[in-house]
Structures are given as C-alpha cells and as structure tokens.
Amino acid sequence: MSMNRAGILEPSYRLFARLAMHCLGESGARIRKKLPVRELSRYTLRDDLDEAHERLFQVEEVEAVDTIEHIEIRMFGAFRAERDGFPITDKMWRRKKAATLAERLALSMDALVDRETLAMELWPHAEFNRARNNLYSTISRLRSALGPTPDGKSCVLIQNECIGLNGDYVKTDVRLFEQMTREILGNRGGARGPHLVELCLKVEQLYAGSLYIPNGCNPTYFVRMRRIMQSKFIDSMIRGANEALEENDLQSAIWLVEAGLRQETAREDMVRCAMRVYNAAGRRRDIIDLYSGHVHHLKEQIAGVPEPETRRLYERLVEGRLKRMAVVR
Known part of the structure; x- marks a missing residue:
C-alpha cells in the first residue's frame, strides 16, 4: 500500500485520501479495507456505493458508533x-x-x-x-x-x-448457560451440595424462556438448539432439586422442580422428581394434581400411559399412604 495508514487517518488529509481512493477504483477499495470500521463512511464517495464490490464495506446505512467495551x-x-x-x-x-x-x-x-x-x-x-x-x-x-x-x-x-x-x-447468555450446565451435569468442577444448588438456581434465573427462533430463515438449526437447551435446563433442574433434597433445602427444591415443570410437563423424570419433592414437603394434594394432569396429557397427546416407574412411585407416595391411614384408623 503506497499511502501511509496513519497519514490517511489525519483529518487534514482526509479529503485528498477520499478522492485518491475513488480514482484508484479497486486498488482504492483494497486500501479502504484496512481502515477502522467507524472511519469508512468518511472515505467513500456516493458514486462508490453503486459498485458491487463496495457493498460489503459500505456502512452509511448503519449508524456509526464509537469503540466498545463489550x-x-x-x-x-x-x-x-x-x-x-x-x-x-x-x-x-x-x-x-x-x-x-x-x-x-x-x-x-x-x-x-x-x-x-x-x-x-x-x-x-x-x-x-x-x-x-x-x-x-x-x-x-x-x-x-x-x-x-x-x-x-x-x-x-x-x-x-x-x-x-x-x-x-x-x-452471550447461551455461552454462560453452557458453561454452568456443563459443570452441573458433567460435574467437572466437583460441584456438590449448596454450591451445586446455587449453580442450578443461577441457571433457572438465566433461562428466561425457550431459545428465540427468528422468522424469515430456515429454522432447523435454531429449533435443534432450542431442544438441546431445554433438555439441559430440565436436566439441571432435576439435578439441583435432588441435591437440594439431600441438603434438606426444601425451598430451593420446590423452586427448581416448579421451574422445570413450567418448561416441560411431559418428561417422566421431571414428574417423578417433582412428586418426591412434594412428598418431602407434605404436599400430597400437589402430587395427586400433578400425576392426574400428567396422565391426562399423555392420554390426549400420544394415547399413552405413565411409565411403570412413575406409576409405582405415585402408588407408593399416595395410595400407600392412604392404606397406612386406614390401618391406623
């Protein structure tokens, strides 16, 4: 490049540099590529905007900004x-x-x-x-x-x-989400007890809803990533709730299972985890409502029934308790 970059950026030289790059045509376009993005509009003539090879570096359509921190x-x-x-x-x-x-x-x-x-x-x-x-x-x-x-x-x-x-x-929130769920589910950082529960609560706070899917494009990749993120979220809520139960932290356990249920009501392991948490909290009515709703959902959506493990857990927590109450009476 025959022109010095620092000299080109000198305000007093800007007019001559702009005219020179315009006259140089494609060679001028290569010089313009070396300039800071925020300076490009000052070195482009209106006639240059009609050239196809300039469109990638044309910024007049977008408001210029100063340098950023993040x-x-x-x-x-x-x-x-x-x-x-x-x-x-x-x-x-x-x-x-x-x-x-x-x-x-x-x-x-x-x-x-x-x-x-x-x-x-x-x-x-x-x-x-x-x-x-x-x-x-x-x-x-x-x-x-x-x-x-x-x-x-x-x-x-x-x-x-x-x-x-x-x-x-x-x-990005997705990158932070991936880092935290990797520690929760992969357990690479050795997270246990209150620290693991705290991580899961942070994930719940970060996950403000399903991954956004934009309009007007092929949504395949975005849909796949949404499913992956949702699955990791549910897995994290289950892991956190179980750990909270081990720590006798019922408040956090309830918070986590209900956050998971708001996103997914059909997953059997999520339903079983919630029933165990409600049982520990003495919320028998919530167990009955959750299981009944789950049965109805499976019947209406896929003409299915709960998994045997889910049914056995329900019978042990609810029907078994009713039998014990009857014996006591």
Missing part, C-alpha cells in the same frame, strides 16, 4: 443485544437479518461458520449468488451495529470463508 447478546425468551449496557435499537439493525445473523453466530461462539451455510440458512429460498450477496451486506450492517473493539478490530471475525463473533468482547 457486547451482550441474550437469546432466551427473546432476542436482545446491548452495547456497553445500552440496547442496540432496531434503527441500528436496519433489517432483521443482521439480528438473525448475530444470533446464529452467537450460538456458535466457539466455532466459525462458513459463508455457504449462513447464506443457505438465512435465505433458504434465494438463488445462491443472491443469498451470498445479501450475506455480504448483512455482515457489513452487523459489523457497524456492533462497533469496533478498543484495539480497532471488528467484533465480527472473518477467516477465509468462515465468520464468527469475537468472544473477547461479545458475551
């Missing part, structure tokens, strides 16, 4: 994104595809995603070349909306044909 993306219950504690507004996304791309990349924080996969998932009904061009524009909007990092890098990482988010600056 980005937080939340996807449980609804999609929300914040930059340094302030919401990134719809105006800054311009089109919902930028938010959809952000969520898709956020679900793969520890791995880059190839462009072809993203193009097919976000524009499933478009011809491939058009979908790929749409992806270029959407990447540009996303980079601008998220803003550059303090060291001048982009929050969106691009390596060859793959794209990802910079995990040093972008934090």
Whole structure:
C-alpha cells in the first residue's frame, strides 16, 4: 500500500485520501479495507456505493458508533443485544437479518461458520449468488451495529470463508448457560451440595424462556438448539432439586422442580422428581394434581400411559399412604 495508514487517518488529509481512493477504483477499495470500521463512511464517495464490490464495506446505512467495551447478546425468551449496557435499537439493525445473523453466530461462539451455510440458512429460498450477496451486506450492517473493539478490530471475525463473533468482547447468555450446565451435569468442577444448588438456581434465573427462533430463515438449526437447551435446563433442574433434597433445602427444591415443570410437563423424570419433592414437603394434594394432569396429557397427546416407574412411585407416595391411614384408623 503506497499511502501511509496513519497519514490517511489525519483529518487534514482526509479529503485528498477520499478522492485518491475513488480514482484508484479497486486498488482504492483494497486500501479502504484496512481502515477502522467507524472511519469508512468518511472515505467513500456516493458514486462508490453503486459498485458491487463496495457493498460489503459500505456502512452509511448503519449508524456509526464509537469503540466498545463489550457486547451482550441474550437469546432466551427473546432476542436482545446491548452495547456497553445500552440496547442496540432496531434503527441500528436496519433489517432483521443482521439480528438473525448475530444470533446464529452467537450460538456458535466457539466455532466459525462458513459463508455457504449462513447464506443457505438465512435465505433458504434465494438463488445462491443472491443469498451470498445479501450475506455480504448483512455482515457489513452487523459489523457497524456492533462497533469496533478498543484495539480497532471488528467484533465480527472473518477467516477465509468462515465468520464468527469475537468472544473477547461479545458475551452471550447461551455461552454462560453452557458453561454452568456443563459443570452441573458433567460435574467437572466437583460441584456438590449448596454450591451445586446455587449453580442450578443461577441457571433457572438465566433461562428466561425457550431459545428465540427468528422468522424469515430456515429454522432447523435454531429449533435443534432450542431442544438441546431445554433438555439441559430440565436436566439441571432435576439435578439441583435432588441435591437440594439431600441438603434438606426444601425451598430451593420446590423452586427448581416448579421451574422445570413450567418448561416441560411431559418428561417422566421431571414428574417423578417433582412428586418426591412434594412428598418431602407434605404436599400430597400437589402430587395427586400433578400425576392426574400428567396422565391426562399423555392420554390426549400420544394415547399413552405413565411409565411403570412413575406409576409405582405415585402408588407408593399416595395410595400407600392412604392404606397406612386406614390401618391406623
């Protein structure tokens, strides 16, 4: 590159640099790629916006931002994104595809995603070349909306044909959820007793609802991830409730099983865990209501019946108690 980068960024030289890069055409476009994202609009003439090769780096459509300290993306219950504690507004996304791309990349924080996969998932009904061009524009909007990092890098990482988010600056509720459930379910950190129960309570607080699924794209990946996250959540609630029972912490046990039941009422192990917790708390009426509702749900939805283990537990907790009461009388 014949022009010095520091000199180009000098305000007094900006006009001449902008004109020079415009005259250089494609060579100028390569120089422009080296500039910080927040400065691009100052080095692009309006005529340059009509060129196809400029669309990836065109940012006039998106409001420019200063450097950021961190980005937080939340996807449980609804999609929300914040930059340094302030919401990134719809105006800054311009089109919902930028938010959809952000969520898709956020679900793969520890791995880059190839462009072809993203193009097919976000524009499933478009011809491939058009979908790929749409992806270029959407990447540009996303980079601008998220803003550059303090060291001048982009929050969106691009390596060859793959794209990802910079995990040093972008934090997500899904990533934190994965870390905590890995410790709860894999027990790699040796979590036991009150510490394990506390971790499960934090997971319950973090899981604000099922994983958000955006509209207007191929939902297959998002649906699969939603099921995985929900399953891990239920497993964590069961593990935490059982541990709370061992610790004689009935309040936490009840809180955790009821959080699990709000998300999933059909899982037999969730129902059995809740019956054991209600029994420890002396809530026989809740056991009867839970089991009756479970039986009705299975009959209506799949014409099925409870598993033998669930039925035996119910009989032992409820019908066995009635027999003992009758003998005492």
